[in-house]
Amino acid sequence: MPINAFNRLYMGSAAILTYHMVVDRDTYAEALNPIRRSMVTLERFEEQIRFLSRRFTVISMDELGEAVKADGAERYAVVTFDDGYRSTINNALPVLRKHKVPAALYLTTSFIDEKRLWWLEAHDLIRKETGISARGSDFPCSAGNTEQMEETLKGIIMFGSASRENQEAVISALKDAGARPSAEAITWDDARLLSGERLVSIGAHTHRHLILSGLSESEARADVSHSKRRLEEELGKPIRHFAYPFGGAAHAGKREFSIAAEGFETAVTMRRAGVHAEHLFQMHALPRYPVMQRDTPLLLGARLSGLEAFIKHRGRRVVI
Ligand SMILES: [Zn+2]
Numbered sequence: 001m002p003i004n005a006f007n008r009l010y011m012g013s014a015a016i017l018t019y020h021m022v023v024d025r026d027t028y029a030e031a032l033n034p035i036r037r038s039m040v041t042l043e044r045f046e047e048q049i050r051f052l053s054r055r056f057t058v059i060s061m062d063e064l065g066e067a068v069k070a071d072g073a074e075r076y077a078v079v080t081f082d083d084g085y086r087s088t089i090n091n092a093l094p095v096l097r098k099h100k101v102p103a104a105l106y107l108t109t110s111f112i113d114e115k116r117l118w119w120l121e122a123h124d125l126i127r128k129e130t131g132i133s134a135r136g137s138d139f140p141c142s143a144g145n146t147e148q149m150e151e152t153l154k155g156i157i158m159f160g161s162a163s164r165e166n167q168e169a170v171i172s173a174l175k176d177a178g179a180r181p182s183a184e185a186i187t188w189d190d191a192r193l194l195s196g197e198r199l200v201s202i203g204a205h206t207h208r209h210l211i212l213s214g215l216s217e218s219e220a221r222a223d224v225s226h227s228k229r230r231l232e233e234e235l236g237k238p239i240r241h242f243a244y245p246f247g248g249a250a251h252a253g254k255r256e257f258s259i260a261a262e263g264f265e266t267a268v269t270m271r272r273a274g275v276h277a278e279h280l281f282q283m284h285a286l287p288r289y290p291v292m293q294r295d296t297p298l299l300l301g302a303r304l305s306g307l308e309a310f311i312k313h314r315g316r317r318v319v320i
Contacts, residue, residue, distance in 0.1 A: 011306035012274025013068045014076035015056070016288040019045070020083055021184065022091040028293065033150045034157065035123045040293050042091045051297035052077050053099045060102040060201055061241045061266055064275070064286075071277050077304070079103040080268065080288065082205055082243055084111055085184045089194060096199055105194055106205035106243035106268075109230040112188055113207075118167070120182035121174050122156045132177050134159065134169035161211050161245070164219075188234050195235045203241035204228045204264070211246055212256045221259050228263050242267040247288070257284040274306050 020038035022045045023031075031039055040048070052058055056077035059067055067076045079096070081088050084107040096103055111117050125132070126149050131141035139156050142148040160170035195202045204227040206212070212220045224242070231239045242260045244252035247270030260267035261284045273287035289303060302308075 012276040014275040015304045016078040018288045018290045019081045021085045021087045023087050032153055034154050044293055046095050049095050049099050049101055053101050058101045061104045081105045083108050084186050086186055102199045104201050104203050106203040108205045108209045109207045109227040115185050116171055117182040117185040118171050119157045120184050121179040125179045126153050130177050132173040134173040204231055204239050205243045206245055209245045211251050213251055224259055240265045244269055260284045
């Protein structure tokens with residue numbers, strides 16, 4: 001199949017990209033997975049944004065529906081950031097401004113309300129070789145064994161994301177173990193500053209960042225709607241876009257899509273694929289590509305061509 005026809009079929013009209021933290025080289029080098037996997041260095045970020053702004057028309061989430069509907073020869077990209085980190089303000093925003101690239105920021109409101117970015121607190125604690133236990137589950141730390149430290153960190157994150165009770169137990173265990181508030185945590189003043197940026201649109205990412213599929217329907221709905229309400233109260237504008245925490249098939253499915261549809265115009269998952277015309281009827285199950293440190297412009301271009309998604313999804317264009 002000629003590459004142009006292939007691109008047209010599998011890349012789709014648009015690619016939505018996911019970032020978390022944009023950090024300096026030392027922070028990246030010292031970080032443990034899975035946190036490190038959600039970081040890119042400032043240098044790499046600027047390379048990627050420069051590449052995107054040259055190769056694609058970078059648009060906002062508000063413009064996505066119209067762009068996909070037009071289905072012309074143009075290819076679009078949407079840049080998104082999840083969770084709400086200080087590094088987005090300090091490092092990413094100046095680059096976005098320089099290249100005039102719009103971005104959606106999906107904020108987790110309990111991180112702001114309670115000033116507890118608990119998984120980064122756990123990360124920093126484990127790097128100092130301290131383990132915790134919560135609700136009878138032990139998360140020991142083996143000094144010097146990076147692989148095991150990373151396993152422990154992953155265990156804490158998944159345990160603390162399973163229920164409100166687990167999360168509260170993790171937060172209090174971290175406190176007892178001497179964890180300090182993360183420097184990456186943002187305040188409502190920061191959120192207002194971001195919200196006032198012309199290039200930035202703020203979306204919701206739930207209140208507690210729990211795995212929605214594991215909650216009862218009423219708990220899931222309450223966590224989603226509470227984040228929308230808090231953002232609207234604090235920022236004084238309607239919040240129209242949403243991102244599912246984790247966003248894989250195991251974390252958000254049909255039930256979560258219909259909950260998001262009650263309060264938002266769009267909702268993004270972490271299913272890796274391009275956005276196609278068929279998504280106009282699936283605006284609450286939009287796919288996204290994670291962007292990583294290894295993504296040089298060349299690799300990023302190859303991934304966004306749709307080839308990876310074609311292989312992974314065995315030729316299916318729309319993955320629900
Ligand atoms: Zn998240």
